[in-house]
Amino acid sequence: MKKNLVKTLTSGLLVTGLLAASLTGCGSSDKADSSADGSAVEAGESAAGFRTLDEIKESGTINIGVFSDKSPFGYVDENGEYAGYDVYLAEKIGEDLGVDINYVSTEAANRIEYLQTGKVDIILANFTVTEERAQEVDFALPYMNVALGVVSPDGAVIESLDDLGADDEVIVISGTTAETYLAKNYPDIKLQKYDAYAEAKTAFENGNGVAWANDNTEVIAFAIENEGYTVGIPSLGDQDTIAPAVTKGNETLLTWLNDELVSLGSENFFHADYEATLLDTYGADYEDELVVEPSK
Amino acid sequence: MDKDILVEYFPLYKDALFLTLKIGWQGIILAFVIGLIGSAIIHFKTPVLRKIVGIYIELFRNTPLLVQLFFIYFALPKVGIQITAKTCGVLGLGLLGGAYMIETFRSGLEAVPVIQTESALSLGMSDFQTLWYVILPQAISISVPGILANVIFLLKETSVFSTISLMDLMFTAKDLIGMYAKTIECLFLLVVFYLVMLLPISIIGAIVERRMRYGQFGD
Numbered sequence: 001m002k003k004n005l006v007k008t009l010t011s012g013l014l015v016t017g018l019l020a021a022s023l024t025g026c027g028s029s030d031k032a033d034s035s036a037d038g039s040a041v042e043a044g045e046s047a048a049g050f051r052t053l054d055e056i057k058e059s060g061t062i063n064i065g066v067f068s069d070k071s072p073f074g075y076v077d078e079n080g081e082y083a084g085y086d087v088y089l090a091e092k093i094g095e096d097l098g099v100d101i102n103y104v105s106t107e108a109a110n111r112i113e114y115l116q117t118g119k120v121d122i123i124l125a126n127f128t129v130t131e132e133r134a135q136e137v138d139f140a141l142p143y144m145n146v147a148l149g150v151v152s153p154d155g156a157v158i159e160s161l162d163d164l165g166a167d168d169e170v171i172v173i174s175g176t177t178a179e180t181y182l183a184k185n186y187p188d189i190k191l192q193k194y195d196a197y198a199e200a201k202t203a204f205e206n207g208n209g210v211a212w213a214n215d216n217t218e219v220i221a222f223a224i225e226n227e228g229y230t231v232g233i234p235s236l237g238d239q240d241t242i243a244p245a246v247t248k249g250n251e252t253l254l255t256w257l258n259d260e261l262v263s264l265g266s267e268n269f270f271h272a273d274y275e276a277t278l279l280d281t282y283g284a285d286y287e288d289e290l291v292v293e294p295s296k
Numbered sequence: 297m298d299k300d301i302l303v304e305y306f307p308l309y310k311d312a313l314f315l316t317l318k319i320g321w322q323g324i325i326l327a328f329v330i331g332l333i334g335s336a337i338i339h340f341k342t343p344v345l346r347k348i349v350g351i352y353i354e355l356f357r358n359t360p361l362l363v364q365l366f367f368i369y370f371a372l373p374k375v376g377i378q379i380t381a382k383t384c385g386v387l388g389l390g391l392l393g394g395a396y397m398i399e400t401f402r403s404g405l406e407a408v409p410v411i412q413t414e415s416a417l418s419l420g421m422s423d424f425q426t427l428w429y430v431i432l433p434q435a436i437s438i439s440v441p442g443i444l445a446n447v448i449f450l451l452k453e454t455s456v457f458s459t460i461s462l463m464d465l466m467f468t469a470k471d472l473i474g475m476y477a478k479t480i481e482c483l484f485l486l487v488v489f490y491l492v493m494l495l496p497i498s499i500i501g502a503i504v505e506r507r508m509r510y511g512q513f514g515d
Contacts, residue, residue, distance in 0.1 A: 109474030116479070136477040174458075174467070175474025183475070192381075192461045193471060199370070199459060206373035208381075208461075 049118040050247035053256050056121055061100045064090045065120035068105035069197045072221065072281045073126045085277045086124045089143065089244075092269065093122070096260055107196050109175030112136050115247045122257070123245045126215065128177045130240070138248050140257040141294035142241030143270050148178050149216030150233035151204075151223050157232040158211045161186055171209035173200050178213040181237050217290065221281050241292065258294075265293035301481040305472060309489050312468040317493065319382060319462070320451045323389025327450065328443075330390065331397025336427065338398065339405050349398065356395035362456045364388050369460040381460045393450045400446060404439035405431060437508045444501040448494055465489050 056062050066086055067074035074086040082090075082103045094101035104120050111127055114120045115137050128146055129139050150170070152158040164170065169192040172179040182189055192209045194200040201222070204212040212219060216234055223229045244261075246253050264270065270291045278290070334349045356364065365388045368379060379387070408431050416426040436443075458467035469486040473479050 109470050112477045113473065113479065116477075132476060171461075174471045179471075180475050193463065193467070194461050195458050195467065195470060199461075202370045203461065206370065207378070208373075 049116060050250045050253075051118070051121055052250065053252040056253070057097065057099060059099075061102050062094060062097060062122070063102045063104055063120045064093070065104045065106040065111060065114050065123040065125055066090060067107075067125045067197070070126060070218065072277055073217070074124070083277070085144070085273055086126060088273045088277050089264075089270075090122075090124050092264065093124075093257070093260060097256075107175070108173050109195060111175070111245070115245060118247065121246065121250075121253060126217075126242055127245050128215070128240045129243050130177060130180070132180070133245075136248060137245040138250065138254050139243040139245050140254060141261045141265075142243040142292050143261065143265075143294055144217075144242040144292055145239060145290055146242050147216045147234075147239050148181055148213060148236040149219040149231050150211050150213045150236060151219035151229050151231045152211040153207075154228050154230050156210065157230045159232040161189065161233070161236075164189060164210065168210040169208070171200050171204050171212040173197060173214060176214060177240065178215065182213060185237070217282075220286070224281060261294035262296055265295050268293060270294075297480055297484065298478070301478050302485060305478075305481065305485055308468055308472065309465065309485050312463055312465045313489050313493060315462065316451070316454045316457075316464045319385040319389065319457070319464075320454055322386040324393060324447055324450055326386060326390025327393025327397045327446070330394025331401050334394065334398035335401035335405060338402050339427070340423065353395045353398055356392050357399075360456075361388055361392050361453050362459060364392060365456065365460050381462050384460055385454070385457055385462055389450055389453065392453065393446060396446050396449070397443070400439050400442035401435065403442070404435035404437075407438045408434045440501075440505050440508045444497070444505065447501075448497060451494060451497070452490075465493075 051059070066082060066084075068076050068082070070084070072084050074082065074084045077083040087103075090101060090103070104114065106114055106120070106123065106125050108125075111123050111125055112133065115123055123137070126144075126146075127133070127139075129142060133139075150158055150161070158164065167190070169190045170182065171192050171194065172182060174193045174195045179191065179193065182191060192203070194203060197218075200212065200214075203209065205226070211232070212222070213236070216231070216236075219231050220234070223231045244257060246257065270293050271287065274287050274291050278286075282290070334352070337345045337349050365384060368388055369381065369384045372379060412430055412434070413426055416430045417423075421429070454464050455466040457464040458470060463471070465486060469482045472482045
């Protein structure tokens with residue numbers, strides 16, 4: 001019995017050790033890649049986990065990460081097709097690159113991962129530009145404005161975060177700027193975290209939290225589409241921007257994307273995008289507030 | 297790998313481990329109770345109840361825990377049954393585990409030779425006495441490996457709790473990666489914490505299994 005116990009223990013430790021070694025291995029090679037990416041963009045891109053512009057064109061398909069459950073920005077419509085403000089831009093990018101688009105459905109929390117592991121070439125999933133994220137991925141020029149907002153039921157509207165009681169829980173989605181902002185600035189507020197939009201929405205409708213904090217675009221849309229809810233705090237924290245993102249160091253794709261965005265901006269493409277995808281939800285009032293036409 | 301990050305995140309993982317263990321054990325105890333009652337019903341061939349237990353087993357063994365949790369947590373409130381996330385976790389785990397436990401106990405009961413029941417009955421013991429004093433001790437001893445496999449299986453199943461907003465180990469790791477993108481450190485801690493939770497159970501299980509063997513009798 002004793003012998004067996006020792007055996008089990010040693011094999012357990014061995015497994016842990018091996019895992020640790022392999023993980024540290026990955027860590028150091030990642031570092032080497034990112035420090036080398038400036039000089040070796042042409043040579044070492046497959047090692048760094050991304051595809052250059054030429055490689056994408058050659059393969060004939062671009063992988064774009066979008067939301068599939070965040071109407072009206074990125075969602076799957078009644079015909080099973082991807083649609084929304086972000087997807088409208090993605091379609092244009094595919095058209096101008098002359099390649100097919102392979103949409104990859106993402107969740108808020110895995111957007112950075114998908115870029116770092118090369119599962120997608122571009123993330124176009126309502127990705128708010130923040131300092132922390134900019135260390136992990138490269139953002140192109142912004143195409144939309146956003147701030148945080150808090151929605152709550154009509155019966156008990158939360159107009160200030162100070163209104164929250166000690167036991168009140170605020171619903172947030174894991175990996176969003178709302179989560180990071182509240183965790184950093186209001187560490188005492190209890191957060192109820194969900195890993196997808198659809199689940200957070202259902203939980204909020206079921207009354208599992210007193211309020212839902214998210215991008216203000218999202219909570220405004222929710223209050224417009226659902227009876228009985230009010231956006232008590234329409235703007236919280238700093239005004240941020242939303243931009244496409246590519247894998248850190250993917251210079252060729254980033255340069256092309258920025259040129260594309262500037263040229264689209266000069267045609268007022270994003271106002272047309274708003275009118276095609278967002279007008280039904282937000283009306284004309286929010287157009288100038290939300291839309292950014294990228295420029296150098 | 298950054299050691300400072302590991303130290304910084306350690307307390308969060310510790311909280312998640314405690315939550316996982318707390319909900320896990322409550323769910324396992326519930327599963328154990330359901331297993332005992334259910335297998336007794338099947339053993340005694342109780343009319344009607346036996347059919348219900350059969351349907352329950354098939355229902356919960358053939359749907360994923362994720363779906364069961366979704367149903368309990370998101371669908372029941374729509375018909376007015378509000379359940380907290382923790383209760384939902386215990387209930388989901390208990391009901392899923394119960395279905396497996398019934399099958400494990402039942403196979404244990406069936407493995408005890410019929411002659412034991414016949415002998416006990418011929419000595420004038422009641423049905424319940426026969427089960428409680430003669431059959432069950434032997435059946436549980438035979439079932440121990442199966443029970444332990446179920447316990448470990450149920451503790452691993454807690455990794456889908458993120459769906460119902462419980463900050464278990466898996467969700468803590470995903471959440472931290474989403475916020476701060478320290479992927480390697482977060483995943484390393486995740487593996488280590490699961491091993492810390494499950495390895496001792498495997499080892500203790502191996503010891504208990506050997507001890508319980510003495511309970512077996514007759515062959």
